[in-house]
Amino acid sequence: MANSRFEYVKLFERENPLLPDTYIVLRVDGKGFHKFSAHYGFEKPNDAKALDVMNQAALSVMTKYPDVSMAYGDSDEYSFLLRKSCDLYERREMKLITTFASAFTTEYYYWWTQLFPEKPLDHERLPQFDCRAVVYPNFQVVKDYFSWRQADCHINNLYNTTFWTLVQKGNLTPQQAEQRLSGTLAADKNEILFSEFGINYNNEPEMYKKGTVLVREITEPEKQEQLSDRQKQREQKKRRKAEIKTLHCDIIKDDFWQQRPYLE
Ligand code: ATP
Ligand code: ATP
Ligand code: MG
Ligand code: MG
Numbered sequence: 001m002a003n004s005r006f007e008y009v010k011l012f013e014r015e016n017p018l019l020p021d022t023y024i025v026l027r028v029d030g031k032g033f034h035k036f037s038a039h040y041g042f043e044k045p046n047d048a049k050a051l052d053v054m055n056q057a058a059l060s061v062m063t064k065y066p067d068v069s070m071a072y073g074d075s076d077e078y079s080f081l082l083r084k085s086c087d088l089y090e091r092r093e094m095k096l097i098t099t100f101a102s103a104f105t106t107e108y109y110y111w112w113t114q115l116f117p118e119k120p121l122d123h124e125r126l127p128q129f130d131c132r133a134v135v136y137p138n139f140q141v142v143k144d145y146f147s148w149r150q151a152d153c154h155i156n157n158l159y160n161t162t163f164w165t166l167v168q169k170g171n172l173t174p175q176q177a178e179q180r181l182s183g184t185l186a187a188d189k190n191e192i193l194f195s196e197f198g199i200n201y202n203n204e205p206e207m208y209k210k211g212t213v214l215v216r217e218i219t220e221p222e223k224q225e226q227l228s229d230r231q232k233q234r235e236q237k238k239r240r241k242a243e244i245k246t247l248h249c250d251i252i253k254d255d256f257w258q259q260r261p262y263l264e
Helices: 007-012 033-039 048-064 093-115 139-168 174-181 186-197 206-210 229-241
Strands: 023-030 068-074 077-082 129-136 212-217 243-247
Touching: 023 093, 023 139, 048 068, 048 077, 048 093, 048 212, 048 243, 068 139, 077 139, 093 129, 129 139, 139 174, 139 186, 139 206, 206 212
Parallel strands: none
Antiparallel strands: 023 077, 023 129, 068 077, 068 212, 212 243
16 A cells, blocks of 8 residues: 555554563453343343353353463453463554454354343343453462452352342342341351351352353473474464363362463
């Protein structure tokens, strides 16, 4: 394309290439899902099918982007871990976050129509996701990042389970339930569930308590640090073909990571 005298405006554009050789995490989160979930009548505290929509959307995104080595999600959020040597979009932050936000949003829309044919989406209340990117300098921080998200899932789910039990089975108003729970510790919530409603929190579904882990199970990953172009292509093909497993397991303890050294 011939240069025009207008082309100088390009000089105003700024790129933010993310630090090389670090782990990139892209986290998408639903916009206003408190209202979204009320509008579409999600079962409270957990609508299993709505979580399936999230999980299918994440699985599709991960299938399309082989650089994602694992993902973790709960509620209306999903975190995608890109491998350290990932060079997707030359690691340009704007490209990465806008692409993941829109890829996740369109996949969510698609899977919603598949799983909720009886609930067409209203034009006035379409699902939307934002995305942020954070780089982590070593694998210990990456493990701590995912532990943080899973701990958050646990805290929220214990609270929500107790809150909605008090409302649905204890006939409290939402305000009364909130007051009842203010200042309580985890042990107190477990006790309310057990002694007043005969619910053992440990027996709640794993997907609700632990969230969902998607992991690309790679057999025989390339060991060397510096790969030739051919080796890189082979590696990428292997990643593309690798099975993606869906788990609802503990990722705070070391076992999960020790069993999968190729994530590092
Ligand atoms: P923001 O736009 O700032 O993210 P938000 O309303 O989406 O606002 P979040 O903190 O992201 O706030 O919380 C998401 C809300 O969506 C939760 O409070 C929860 O009530 C609801 N939600 C998401 N998924 C489900 C689900 N599967 N079942 C029931 N409720 C859900
Ligand atoms: P990138 O992902 O880097 O943006 P791209 O393939 O989208 O790659 P663009 O520079 O954005 O590249 O170019 C968009 C291309 O889409 C154009 O080359 C044009 O051929 C095609 N295109 C877009 N809209 C139309 C249209 N309405 N009719 C025909 N072709 C179109
Ligand atoms: Mg949200
Ligand atoms: Mg959220």
